[in-house]
Amino acid sequence: MLRADDYVTRDYVLPGGGGGGRGASLYIGYYSTQRVGATYHSPLNCLPGSGWKLTEPATVEIKPANGAAAFEANRYILQNGTTRQLLVYWYQGRGRAVASEYWDKVYTVVDSVRRRRSDGSMVRVLVPVNGSEEEALEAATAFAAQVAPNLPAYIPD
Numbered sequence: 001m002l003r004a005d006d007y008v009t010r011d012y013v014l015p016g017g018g019g020g021g022r023g024a025s026l027y028i029g030y031y032s033t034q035r036v037g038a039t040y041h042s043p044l045n046c047l048p049g050s051g052w053k054l055t056e057p058a059t060v061e062i063k064p065a066n067g068a069a070a071f072e073a074n075r076y077i078l079q080n081g082t083t084r085q086l087l088v089y090w091y092q093g094r095g096r097a098v099a100s101e102y103w104d105k106v107y108t109v110v111d112s113v114r115r116r117r118s119d120g121s122m123v124r125v126l127v128p129v130n131g132s133e134e135e136a137l138e139a140a141t142a143f144a145a146q147v148a149p150n151l152p153a154y155i156p157d
Contacts, residue, residue: 007027007028007029007030008026008027008028009025009026009027009028010025010026011023011024011025011026012024012025012026012143014139014142014143022127022128022130022135022136022139023127023128024125024126024127024139024140024143025124025125025126025127026123026124026125026143026147027122027123027124027126028121028122028123028124028151028154028155029121029122030119030120030121030154030155031119031120031121050080051080052078052079052080053078053079053080054076054077054078054087055076055077055079056075056076056077056133057074057075057076058074058075058076059072059073059074059075059099060072060073060074060075060088060137060141061073061141062088062090062097062141062144062145062148063145064145064148064149065145065146065148065149066148066149068148068149071090071097071098071099071148072090072098072099073088073089073090073097073099073144074087074088074089074090074099075087075088075137075140077129077133078126083128084128084129085126085127085128085129085136086126086127086128086129086133086136086137086139086140087124087125087126087140088124088125088127088137088140088141088144089122089123089124089125090122090123091104091120091121091122091123092120092121092122092123092151092155093119093120093121093155093156094111094115094117094119094120094156094157095157097123097148097151104120119155119156120155121151121155123144123147123151125140125143125144125147126140127139127140127143
């Protein structure tokens with residue numbers, strides 16, 4: 001249904017410290033070219049359709065573990081029944097990582113004209129909220145910081 005050209009979905013158990021043995025889910029959907037019917041779906045549209053309620057929208061700063069430039073990502077609390085998760089996601093491709101779906105679309109149009117490229121991806125991290133939201137946020141951003149330096153090897157700049 002997502003029509004991604006390639007994707008990865010993995011579940012991890014984060015080590016102690018900031019993660020506290022907490023689980024984390026990673027999804028990356030990659031589109032080699034974006035056009036009508038073949039582009040990523042915003043979690044703001046697909047998750048509510050699956051019964052999830054999104055609350056407490058904000059942006060967070062992700063500081064890649066390799067010292068690369070920090071970037072902003074979206075942050076939400078998800079709830080479905082008694083299950084709560086913290087969602088962090090961003091759009092990445094063509095040398096940029098951005099939180100705003102709208103700015104990513106603008107960059108896609110500009111890059112389509114200037115670079116003849118419209119490839120891109122959506123990166124999503126989910127962490128259960130088992131204690132405080134602050135602990136879940138710390139675990140999610142720490143995990144994203146570890147993931148971010150590895151992405152350029154798979155998502156072209």
